[in-house]
Amino acid sequence: MLGTELKKLISWIQPEVCFGCNKCVSGCPVAEIHNEYRPNRIVRLAYLGFVDELIESGVIWYCTQCLKCSERCPMEVYPASVIVALRNIASKRGMTHEAWVKMAKNVSIYGKILPDMGVMSKDRKLLKREDLGLVAPAISRDLIRRLFKESKLPIDIGE
Amino acid sequence: MVWSSQYQYEISARKILDTFGVDYKTFPEQQCCGKPLMCVNIDTWLTLAARVIAIAEREKKDIITLCNGCYLSLNEARKILLETPEKLELVNNILSKENLKFTGNIRIRHIVSVIWEDIGVDRISDRIKIRLDNLKLAVHYGCHVLRPKEFAIDSNPERPHIVEDIIQTLGAESPYYPEKFDCCMILLSNADVKGADIIRGKKLLAIQRRKFDALVTICPLCQQSYETRQKRISKLIKEKISVPVIYLTQLIGLALGIPPKELGLHLNTSPVEVILKKIGYEHI
Numbered sequence: 001m002l003g004t005e006l007k008k009l010i011s012w013i014q015p016e017v018c019f020g021c022n023k024c025v026s027g028c029p030v031a032e033i034h035n036e037y038r039p040n041r042i043v044r045l046a047y048l049g050f051v052d053e054l055i056e057s058g059v060i061w062y063c064t065q066c067l068k069c070s071e072r073c074p075m076e077v078y079p080a081s082v083i084v085a086l087r088n089i090a091s092k093r094g095m096t097h098e099a100w101v102k103m104a105k106n107v108s109i110y111g112k113i114l115p116d117m118g119v120m121s122k123d124r125k126l127l128k129r130e131d132l133g134l135v136a137p138a139i140s141r142d143l144i145r146r147l148f149k150e151s152k153l154p155i156d157i158g159e
Numbered sequence: 160m161v162w163s164s165q166y167q168y169e170i171s172a173r174k175i176l177d178t179f180g181v182d183y184k185t186f187p188e189q190q191c192c193g194k195p196l197m198c199v200n201i202d203t204w205l206t207l208a209a210r211v212i213a214i215a216e217r218e219k220k221d222i223i224t225l226c227n228g229c230y231l232s233l234n235e236a237r238k239i240l241l242e243t244p245e246k247l248e249l250v251n252n253i254l255s256k257e258n259l260k261f262t263g264n265i266r267i268r269h270i271v272s273v274i275w276e277d278i279g280v281d282r283i284s285d286r287i288k289i290r291l292d293n294l295k296l297a298v299h300y301g302c303h304v305l306r307p308k309e310f311a312i313d314s315n316p317e318r319p320h321i322v323e324d325i326i327q328t329l330g331a332e333s334p335y336y337p338e339k340f341d342c343c344m345i346l347l348s349n350a351d352v353k354g355a356d357i358i359r360g361k362k363l364l365a366i367q368r369r370k371f372d373a374l375v376t377i378c379p380l381c382q383q384s385y386e387t388r389q390k391r392i393s394k395l396i397k398e399k400i401s402v403p404v405i406y407l408t409q410l411i412g413l414a415l416g417i418p419p420k421e422l423g424l425h426l427n428t429s430p431v432e433v434i435l436k437k438i439g440y441e442h443i
Binding site: 058061096099100123132136138151153155 | 164166167169170185187188189190191195196197198199200201202203205206207210243249250252253256257302303306307308341342344345346347349350351354355357358423425426427432443
């Protein structure tokens with residue numbers, strides 16, 4: 001069945017009803033920069049089963065998830081969600097984009113996507129959270145690792 | 160309240176909430192809302208989001224997010240978990256080991272909604288010390304507080320008004336501009352930073368050319384996109400970009416007479432000195 005693998009991940013997508021009105025393309029900021037990037041093109045290719053090709057091409061990592069396509073679509077296809085489903089499939093095959101792997105690793109170490117490196121003020125002082133009177137996060141690495149493991153995150157976050 | 164790596168946003172938000180007596184707490188054990196994991200494994204995203212919500216539920220408090228991404232991530236996760244019993248069971252099994260449980264009985268609100276509904280423009284108006292007259296500000300809502308419609312912070316997400324109304328109360332004006340709803344492209348920075356900078360440059364250049372005094376943001380990722388890359392964007396589009404980018408909470412604080420340093424303005428990386436001069440501060 002076409003599209004079943006995708007729908008198992010995200011139940012509300014409807015790639016089969018797209019009739020090519022291009023409203024999704026009209027709002028897409030990535031389509032503005034890249035002439036061949038079209039949300040409806042990705043949806044149709046995914047639905048027809050060209051999942052390997054889409055993943056190999058790397059095109060699925062360009063979407064900014066601005067959600068204009070999903071909002072404007074008159075048929076409730078939800079192209080942005082189709083792309084999320086494709087990203088999940090790619091990750092299951094060990095092909096997560098490196099930036100997302102880095103974010104996952106950071107979440108496991110710091111509890112969030114960026115380490116607390118402090119910030120440089122305009123008068124050239126390196127200030128940390130404590131210097132600014134802000135409470136510091138205290139998140140256990142083991143806890144996050146357990147959450148990742150039990151939810152079956154398909155990324156090896158190392159030590 | 161969920162914290163932010165953009166320290167100046169957190170500082171100024173706390174200042175505003177404290178000034179108006181809004182009661183809130185921050186929990187050191189609260190971790191990332193899980194949104195970056197949504198594109199890798201949906202179950203991991205749902206687990207992380209559920210944990211953030213479960214901690215707030217344990218304390219019987221609603222959540223205030225400073226970030227648009229967190230706002231949508233937590234609201235969407237909450238909806239999916241309430242509508243999909245298998246996922247609800249999965250996350251609660253994982254959370255039970257910490258004696259946490261997700262039931263979805265608290266609200267997840269964006270700080271702009273808290274300012275609009277709980278504080279209200281009248282109370283802000285009463286406390287204004289410096290009217291921001293003659294300032295023309297470009298408002299940037301970002302994407303995830305307006306889409307999907309069901310979670311939007313404004314009742315008319317295609318023509319929102321709450322941030323503009325707050326700005327009007329402070330004395331400034333915020334006219335429409337065609338690039339207003341352009342995405343800050345933060346997620347494209349991973350795969351194609353040049354493409355992302357082209358779209359950002361287009362928006363910043365338009366704001367500069369239309370003689371706006373500053374770009375006002377309500378999300379740390381949007382602020383970061385527009386504020387920290389102006390030199391690189393200038394090189395790319397071959398035009399000098401110099402636009403002050405400021406958080407709405409910092410703007411409100413300035414109108415209330417709070418000194419710039421107490422609002423973290425010395426941590427902004429864009430030329431905020433320019434706009435500070437216009438309202439009477441010779442230096443930060």
